[in-house]
Amino acid sequence: MTEDHEQIEELLAGYALLALSGEDAGRADRILTEHVPGCARCRRTLAEYRALAGELALAAPPVEPPDTTIAMIHRAMEDVPLAGRRPRRGMLVALAASVVALVAMGGLSLVLGGRLNEAQTQAGTALEIVSAMRSPGAQPVHVEPQGDLPPDSGAVEVSAPDIRRLYLAADAFPDPMPGRAYQLWLGSDGEWTAVDEQFWPNDGVLLREIVVDVARYDAIWITEETIGSVPSEPSTDGRTWQALLPAAA
Amino acid sequence: MREDDQHDLELHRRLSGRDTEAFDELYRRYGRSAYGVALRVTSQEVIAQEVVQDAFLALWRAPEAFDAARGAFRSFFLSLVHHRAVDAVRREERLRKRTERASNLEPATGEDPAEDVVEDAYLRVRRKEVRAALTTLPAEQRNVLDMAYFGGMTQARIAEELGIPLGTVKTRTLAAMRKLRAALREE
Secondary structure, eight states, X not given: OOOOHHHHHHHHHHHHTTOOOHHHHHHHHHIIIIIGGGOHHHHHHHHHHHHHHHHGGGGSOOOXXXXXXXXXXXXXXXXXXXXXXXXOOOXXXXXXXXXXXXXXXXXXXXXXXXXXXGOGGGHHHHHHHHHHHHSTTOOOEEEXXXXXXXXXXXXXXEEETTEEEEEEEESSOOOOOTTEEEEEEEEETTEEEEEEEEEOOBTTBEEEEEEOOXXXXXXXXXXXXXXXXXXXXXXXXXXXXXXXXXXXX | OOHHHHHHHHHHHHHHTTOHHHHHHHHHHHHHHHHHHHHHHHOOHHXXXXXXXXXXXXXHHOGGGOOGGGSOHXXXXXXXXXXXXXXXXHHHTOHHHHGGGOOOSSOOTTOOHHHHSOOOXXXXXXXXHHHHHHHXXXXXXXXXXXXXXXXXXXXXXXXXXHTSOHHHHHHHHHHXXXXXXXXXXXX
């Protein structure tokens, strides 16, 4: 870490105000990924500046929203899928019997061994990932960070020919920028489809089960999108991870 | 923690259980503030309404995005609204046209929002605290904060607009944020 704390605080102030661009935005990304998580002082500063950015909204005069607003929200609420729902599960546990070599999955093993007790709500998904990895024909794919993201922020995708599900796992996945969430895309011949709900890592840990027929796609892409948005194509102005998927057997 | 912050936490907890009454109560508490900041940033009623809708829907869709360990719900949610408003402005590329109207953190002369809009007492109090804190900033610091926050401008753009070095914008921003933090720090 070559930045001193004065410089870092300057960046965090601009970051909280959404006012960084270009090289500063890149520096902030690096600091947020590499330094802030391990620095209590910077974590506190960031939390304070984020809170301040929320409070500044009160400087604007309150205005009664148009009467139609809440009605439109209520209508949309009925259509909005819920993020964070417990994934459906069941079929995979039955597939766990056979012993299959685990590919180079050190990071994931660490996650499964060390975090389960403190993330019990993810235990079921973790179990299913292990099961998927052991199933015949399972093909772990490393989803590589693009741009300046640290190499260890990569995720692992696991799928198997007879399992119409896809699993994503990572143990050093950075939080998205404020107001943003991650979106998974699957590509086929250059056409991208947003798959499943937006998601966030939990303290860096990413464990996702997604019901989809992976065989129909040839590439995977994770992007940062505005929370609640339904983008028609992947955004390229945030962090991204990509990988090609192996051809179906 | 203030009593109202605790009430927000309770509403948020119920929201996580898909309680629509809790959602409506949060809308009643924060809808005006949300629309106020969205309108100030976007300057357009239609877009501001979309921003507010999107923000509340995002809250409904993913209440777990709020982490009580990281601060008050109010800050989280209004920050979310502000973020979406800035995104909307930048996306629509209206920034340049709006620059001259990039508003002022202080209310217009004689404007007292509390007189026109009914809102909870604690919000009215906090609003006064925020405004009072802003008045303690030197004009040049308040200006860069204003251009970034309500103008939706990047620091590089502010430097360009004001004809000053980027480093000066950063320094002024940091000084302003430090002063506001000290003034608004809650027990």
